[in-house]
Amino acid sequence: MKTPQILHKLLIICGPTASGKSDLALRLARELDAEIINADSMQVYRGLDIGTAKPTPEQRAEIPHHLIDIVDPDELFSAADFAGAADDAIQDIIARGKRVIVVGGTGLYIRALLKGLVDSPSGAGEIRAALQEEAGRFGNAAMLEKLRLVDPELAAGLHPNNLVRIIRALEVQQLTGIPLSRYQKEHSFSARRYDTLQIGISVERVELYRRIEQRVERMLAEGLLDEVRGLLAAGFGPDLKAMRSIGYKESTAHILGEQTLEETICLIKRDTRHYAKRQLTWFKADPDIIWFEYPEKFANILQHVIEFFERREA
Numbered sequence: 001m002k003t004p005q006i007l008h009k010l011l012i013i014c015g016p017t018a019s020g021k022s023d024l025a026l027r028l029a030r031e032l033d034a035e036i037i038n039a040d041s042m043q044v045y046r047g048l049d050i051g052t053a054k055p056t057p058e059q060r061a062e063i064p065h066h067l068i069d070i071v072d073p074d075e076l077f078s079a080a081d082f083a084g085a086a087d088d089a090i091q092d093i094i095a096r097g098k099r100v101i102v103v104g105g106t107g108l109y110i111r112a113l114l115k116g117l118v119d120s121p122s123g124a125g126e127i128r129a130a131l132q133e134e135a136g137r138f139g140n141a142a143m144l145e146k147l148r149l150v151d152p153e154l155a156a157g158l159h160p161n162n163l164v165r166i167i168r169a170l171e172v173q174q175l176t177g178i179p180l181s182r183y184q185k186e187h188s189f190s191a192r193r194y195d196t197l198q199i200g201i202s203v204e205r206v207e208l209y210r211r212i213e214q215r216v217e218r219m220l221a222e223g224l225l226d227e228v229r230g231l232l233a234a235g236f237g238p239d240l241k242a243m244r245s246i247g248y249k250e251s252t253a254h255i256l257g258e259q260t261l262e263e264t265i266c267l268i269k270r271d272t273r274h275y276a277k278r279q280l281t282w283f284k285a286d287p288d289i290i291w292f293e294y295p296e297k298f299a300n301i302l303q304h305v306i307e308f309f310e311r312r313e314a
Contacts, residue, residue: 015201039104051247
């Protein structure tokens with residue numbers, strides 16, 4: 001009889017931005033003798049500190065954090081790159097007798113780590129180049145509309161700013177005649193790679209928006225604009241993926257004289273609220289996530305987590 005594979009245990013903490021994920025992860029790491037793996041797609045970039053709400057140097061000195069500050073803003077870093085790097089970090093942490101907490105709001109990163117990625121065909125370079133050139137001429141919204149005509153299901157879940165995924169979906173459809181959404185369904189993200197407990201932080205909408213506004217004002221007070229000026233001066237242009245992220249895109253526009261500071265603050269708050277709504281839509285669709293209010297229900301969360309780590313694999 002074949003010996004069943006023992007899956008490593010992972011605690012996943014997810015939820016919308018400003019919900020308190022990092023604080024909860026730190027508190028649990030202290031209780032569990034655990035280390036933290038970042039699953040925020042912007043915290044992987046060096047130099048993007050204030051606008052990504054990275055843990056402080058003091059927090060990182062107290063509890064080891066992995067996959068923070070691992071690439072420069074002009075380097076590409078995909079969900080597949082994240083999954084590979086996270087696998088390595090998990091092996092290292094467990095080999096040292098520690099527990100693992102994965103925390104972040106990038107749903108695709110978490111999905112890639114737990115269930116793998118879609119096995120869709122790689123594309124010919126000329127097709128991708130032609131699509132990128134077309135996007136440059138006609139704009140992101142036109143490309144999303146083009147995708148909607150051939151893959152309405154996938155297009156419905158994409159924002160025009162997500163040009164990388166729009167082009168990838170068009171590329172797959174042109175190469176094969178098959179919508180990328182069909183590949184996603186057939187793959188179904190079904191492979192179980194780890195034994196996981198997924199906890200989502202539930203925050204009432206009005207309170208979440210209040211926290212978002214407070215966070216944006218704090219970031220600006222801590223020097224977000226100076227941080228962006230430094231990145232631009234270092235040669236990291238506004239067209240880079242990292243520099244188009246929320247907070248950096250709007251700050252760059254202000255620094256370049258395209259909008260007032262008041263307009264910039266309003267736009268960062270608005271875009272962050274919209275992002276939080278998209279995160280909630282993503283995570284609420286996952287039936288494996290157990291939702292708790294935090295910090296009100298910390299004792300319940302801790303009990304649930306301890307029972308998970310002490311439970312033997314069935």
